[in-house]
Amino acid sequence: MADSSSRNLFAAFGHRLIEAVWKLGFVCRFFAAILRDSGASLRRFPLVIREIYFAGVLSMIIIVVSGMFVGMVLGLQGYSTLVRFGSADALGALVALSLLRELGPVLAALLFASRSGSAITAEIGLMKATEQLDAMAVMAVNPIARVVAPRFWAGVLSMPVLAAIFNVMGIFGGYFVGVTLIGLDHGTFWSQMQNAVDWHTDIVNGLIKSLVFGAAVSLIAVFEGFDAKPTAEGVSSATTRTVVTSALTILALDFVLTAFMF
Amino acid sequence: MCKKAALSRGVCAQVRAGPVFSATATRLTHTVEPDAFIELDKVSFAYGSRRILDGVSLRIARGKLAAIMGGSGSGKTTLLRLISGQVKPDSGRVWVDGQDVAKLNTAGLYAMRRRMGMLFQFGALFTDLSVQDNVAFPLREHTGLPDTMIRDLVLMKLQAVGLRGAAGLMPAELSGGMARRVALARAIALDPDLMLYDEPFTGLDPIALGTIAALIKRLNDALGATAVMVTHDVHVSLNVVDEVYFVADGKIVASGTPDQVRHSADPFVRQFVDGQPDGPVRLHYPAEDYASQLGLGGRHG
Amino acid sequence: MKRATIDLWVGIFAALGCAAVLFLALKTANLTVGSGSNGTYSLYAEFDNIGGLKVKAPVKMAGVVVGRVTDIRLDNKSFRARATLEMDKQYQFSRDVSAEILTSGLLGEQYIGLLQGGDPDNLAAGDTIKLTSSALVLEQLIGKFMLNAAEKPAAPADSH
Structure with missing residues (x-):
């Protein structure tokens, strides 16, 4: 009895593992197809612009507000820690470095995944469920070039912009708490930051991170939409999967990239 | 045996001699149409281990409007997908206007599809585009026509389905019948040689249903296109089509003209046309013996 | 009509992104002294x-x-x-x-x-x-x- 149930457990585990590897292979092939068909959609840039509007511009509110609050929290927490060591002057450096290296790219990508990634999945999944993708293919229009690739590239292009805006808003938030509320010196705040932050190691690497995250989230979002079961239930579970998989992927990629970069 | 086009049970075995479009190929119908526009030869298809089609052969002559009828899940829609090249047969061949669909590369397939219009079950209008942008979609994608000309063409197509006034609406604002008509306008935007209709009558009220049926007939005559309609709505489609194929269990079980169908003695056709609950198509899903399942054992042996 | 409004918004979006990167470069990283070979x-x-x-x-x-x-x-x-x-x-x-x-x-x-x-x-x-x-x-x-x-x-x- 116990033997057969444990065997079932192993079988179930093995089955899921095979499914996962299978899916991964399909993702790779799908990614290759996107890259292959990107030429046509990038030449028709208005398609990408439209998607940048939906993925990027409409995410701006949440990015701006969250960035502001994250910066303010960093300011408060950073100050209460730094002041114990008598280095409250380093608050600007702390806020800027935390944001530029880690929090900006990571949090902006997480927000992007839950705001735009899920929307992209739901949209493509719904187009699949209502046979719009089939209709397109039968009209001799490649749905990967017409629907998937523009959304993918819009996500890739929007992400660094959103991360940069998130960083700036965070720094303003930290400035607001540190200088306006707590009363640190305005000049010290900036100069400490300027001494600590390096254009290449901190800013460029942070933007590269967000570019990679943008590509990962966009790929997951379009893939889950394209791979969704063509039913209402299938679309909703695909949307959930997009957010969960994106979050895990972002954090894992962040670790790998950080190990390489800094 | 095929020549008399009698309504015969079983797959009408076609002996093809030479290339498909030689005019000497065996004729399925009694009409004077010389060549077949669509021809399926012993086509089998399965989704995984689930067998959908099992050795289907049929020919549809140029300019004819053919209906494929059968119960839900009988593989009718798969037939359409094979003709449009969305899926490839596991064995057998599909020819459309002399081209082996399964052998076409992507470019060839897309070239073929440009001459093809398809009306999907629920219209499949692009929800983010307005009615006129939906109809303009194939024109914008495939022709380099100037905007003003595309606009005029779109209005003409919409006029043909009686919805010129709805050009500015979004698909969400349309009723089911209107959406189907817009989809029809979109399908005929490029004046196709081949029209495919996937369950065009599903979920429509009687008036909308009659409208769609009349439009399909009229447009098909105007376009001179060959058309394949997958449906399970017997009575409406019998008034519209030129020939009918019945599909069950992945096989063509009967075929003929609407008149032959109406007067057929074939039990399957009778069950289908008259809508009887039990017949060759069983009411009951296969199950173990009723009495033994209820625990009334001992009496079944 | 609609295309133009979207273009405007995406333009604003892109401009904000450039401004943000510029801000980060000049205000936080102080890319003026000791970077590169100029001067x-x-x-x-x-x-x-x-x-x-x-x-x-x-x-x-x-x-x-x-x-x-x-x-x-x-x-x-x-x-x-x-x-x-x-x-x-x-x-x-x-x-x-x-x-x-x-x-x-x-x-x-x-x-x-x-x-x-x-x-x-x-x-x-x-x-x-x-x-x-x-x-x-x-x-x-x-x-x-x-x-x-x-x-x-x-x-x-x-x-x-």
């Missing part, structure tokens, strides 16, 4: 001990940032630390300028302070600053203080 020249300075000096630390004269440390390595022959200083071209220094490693505040970051000498000739690019004094290393400082403190109690003991 800078290199000087070298050797120290017995650089303490906690880091690459990118500022070089200041009279409190004004005039350059940055771009490289620190150990000289294999003299076994002293050799720092490369990327100096702003608009500032020139006499040949006997002296460099010392200072700390901003008690626990703040370390930087190189320059003190102008009296030589009429100026240092050229690639020259080495001869007069240097090392960083104050806290352990050594405390060690010295403890030594003094240990000797001092001996004297009051005598006066008893």
Whole structure:
């Protein structure tokens, strides 16, 4: 009895593992197809612009507000820690470095995944469920070039912009708490930051991170939409999967990239 | 045996001699149409281990409007997908206007599809585009026509389905019948040689249903296109089509003209046309013996 | 009509992104001095001990940032630390300028302070600053203080 149930457990585990590897292979092939068909959609840039509007511009509110609050929290927490060591002057450096290296790219990508990634999945999944993708293919229009690739590239292009805006808003938030509320010196705040932050190691690497995250989230979002079961239930579970998989992927990629970069 | 086009049970075995479009190929119908526009030869298809089609052969002559009828899940829609090249047969061949669909590369397939219009079950209008942008979609994608000309063409197509006034609406604002008509306008935007209709009558009220049926007939005559309609709505489609194929269990079980169908003695056709609950198509899903399942054992042996 | 509004919004979005990157570059990273090759020249300075000096630390004269440390390595022959200083071209220094490693505040970051000498000739690019004094290393400082403190109690003991 116990033997057969444990065997079932192993079988179930093995089955899921095979499914996962299978899916991964399909993702790779799908990614290759996107890259292959990107030429046509990038030449028709208005398609990408439209998607940048939906993925990027409409995410701006949440990015701006969250960035502001994250910066303010960093300011408060950073100050209460730094002041114990008598280095409250380093608050600007702390806020800027935390944001530029880690929090900006990571949090902006997480927000992007839950705001735009899920929307992209739901949209493509719904187009699949209502046979719009089939209709397109039968009209001799490649749905990967017409629907998937523009959304993918819009996500890739929007992400660094959103991360940069998130960083700036965070720094303003930290400035607001540190200088306006707590009363640190305005000049010290900036100069400490300027001494600590390096254009290449901190800013460029942070933007590269967000570019990679943008590509990962966009790929997951379009893939889950394209791979969704063509039913209402299938679309909703695909949307959930997009957010969960994106979050895990972002954090894992962040670790790998950080190990390489800094 | 095929020549008399009698309504015969079983797959009408076609002996093809030479290339498909030689005019000497065996004729399925009694009409004077010389060549077949669509021809399926012993086509089998399965989704995984689930067998959908099992050795289907049929020919549809140029300019004819053919209906494929059968119960839900009988593989009718798969037939359409094979003709449009969305899926490839596991064995057998599909020819459309002399081209082996399964052998076409992507470019060839897309070239073929440009001459093809398809009306999907629920219209499949692009929800983010307005009615006129939906109809303009194939024109914008495939022709380099100037905007003003595309606009005029779109209005003409919409006029043909009686919805010129709805050009500015979004698909969400349309009723089911209107959406189907817009989809029809979109399908005929490029004046196709081949029209495919996937369950065009599903979920429509009687008036909308009659409208769609009349439009399909009229447009098909105007376009001179060959058309394949997958449906399970017997009575409406019998008034519209030129020939009918019945599909069950992945096989063509009967075929003929609407008149032959109406007067057929074939039990399957009778069950289908008259809508009887039990017949060759069983009411009951296969199950173990009723009495033994209820625990009334001992009496079944 | 609709296309134009979307274009406008995406344009605003892109402009905001560029502005944000520009802000980060100029306001947080201070990409003006000591970056790239425009308007800078290199000087070298050797120290017995650089303490906690880091690459990118500022070089200041009279409190004004005039350059940055771009490289620190150990000289294999003299076994002293050799720092490369990327100096702003608009500032020139006499040949006997002296460099010392200072700390901003008690626990703040370390930087190189320059003190102008009296030589009429100026240092050229690639020259080495001869007069240097090392960083104050806290352990050594405390060690010295403890030594003094240990000797001092001996004297009051005598006066008893």
